[in-house]
Amino acid sequence: MPPKTLPGWIYRSESFHALEREAIFTRTWQLVGHQSEIALPGDYLRFDLMGESAIVLRDRDGEIRAFYNVCRHRAFRLLDGATGHCGKAIRCRYHGFTYGLDGALLAVPGEPMFDGFDKSCHGLRSIELEIFLGLIFIRFGGDGPSVAMQLSPYLEALQRYRIEEMQPLGPHVTTPIRADWKVAVENNIEGYHIATAHPGLQRLYGRNYRFETAPLGVSHAGGELRAMPTQTWSERHYLNLLPEVEHLEPQQRRGWYYYAMFPNLAFDIYPDQIDYFQILPIAPGMAMSRFRAFALPDPRREMRAARYLNQRINREVGKEDVALVEGVQAGLGSRGYGTGILSGQESRVKQFHDMILAAIPEASRQMLLEPN
Incomplete structure (x- = not known):
């Protein structure tokens, strides 16, 4: 039998939201x-x-x-x-x-x-x-463990990007989401839906998208972009204009990679820039995404164009994701749901659920009565 998801009620419960504050977000x-x-x-x-x-x-x-x-x-x-x-x-x-x-x-x-x-x-x-x-x-x-300890499996790869030398690339961006923070995190850390719901990413990755989990609630996904040109203007010109970044390893120079850290943080790591994507709980069924991009100073016109095209591509992906997570939230209260099942391609979601259960054992219950 495939593993089951967390029950739908925890994405809508005031009581569970209060437990999350104390058991997860303050720790x-x-x-x-x-x-x-x-x-x-x-x-x-x-x-x-x-x-x-x-x-x-x-x-x-x-x-x-x-x-x-x-x-x-x-x-x-x-x-x-x-x-x-x-x-x-x-x-x-x-x-x-x-x-x-x-x-x-x-x-x-x-x-x-x-x-x-x-x-x-x-x-x-x-x-x-x-x-x-x-x-x-x-x-x-x-x-618990330090940030350095949690991200230690990926330290060598991340160090090559020289993140500490970067500067902001554009302003802070916050986006309200009509979905629980857990729904947004789950969507962000699994690639099973890419082939169906993100045609642009599917064209860029083809079969190159990979994923893995590591101890202490961190995980990694992504891969090298295909050299095959696409028919979409932004994607085609991004692949053609992206200049070499000499301090990166060869596979990093043409790769898009994602790193996640429990409970609510993800890094998008590109050859031309990086960004963080953080999901903040607002209320049961309501969240806010917090985003900012950073990059090394680089005066090349090709790099400026590549950064613009990267953000253009990923803005479209972001719109697709908001529609997906709000659609999931709308279904979580249905009597036709309850709990779902997970594919082997959703191992990062399984890791996330295990971390939630470890912090809040009540998440295993089929229903938790709300206080009067």
Whole structure:
């Protein structure tokens, strides 16, 4: 018998959504951005997830730090915007508490009125942070393996792209999705649907698409693009114009590869650019994708054209994927479903389901009653 999927109710349940927050998202690494996005002291990135808000900034000594984005006085949110510059200090706009870029509480208006107050005990609370190949990760809690340990099976391949030297290629892009975060992740990590639902990718890959799983919730897919020209303008010109990238291995120079890390992160790795694709839970049956591309400086006209064509191709793939996951979400509540089955071509989905079950055993139940 083929393995079964997780039951449909967990993609629509308020109770299960609450379990996911505590058992998964407060315990796993989340990508905030790239070190190049906060190049100067006072530059910051903000990252919000399921009621928590974090700020990642560069301090006066050039060190990157992460803090909860909340004033220790009366819980006012300190910094707004996905990215920005806070100057030499962070000042709360409610009562004026002021924090240094190292998180220390520097100034308190009317400090003598706080009986027995010690500023040194009331700095911003820090968040665990790890920088991997120039990418900034945070973890709100938990004590599992590091990002470097999780991605160690693919470290050698990823290092060849010189990701830490890259710069942003276009803005942050967020897209609301009328589907649960798990549906979007499952769609992103399996290639079984490519032949049917992504004609452009099928033309580019042919039979070259491969996939594998690795320990600690990571996996890999993709392959070399076919040399055979297609009839589609964007695909044909991308294959013709893509210049050589000398620091890559031969198969990487003409390959599109995908790497995923539990629970909700994927990297798209191309010869001309990379991007991250992160699915953030909003509510049961609702999610948001978070995307940004990065690339090495390259003045060649052919490279600029290849990057434009790559994004043109993948925008179409993205539209196809949104329609697919929203179609799945619409069917998950049907009495005609319940649970599904998985093919051997969906081994990365099986790995994902096993990780969910390990974190939340209730996912094995056929139904979990919602509280009144």
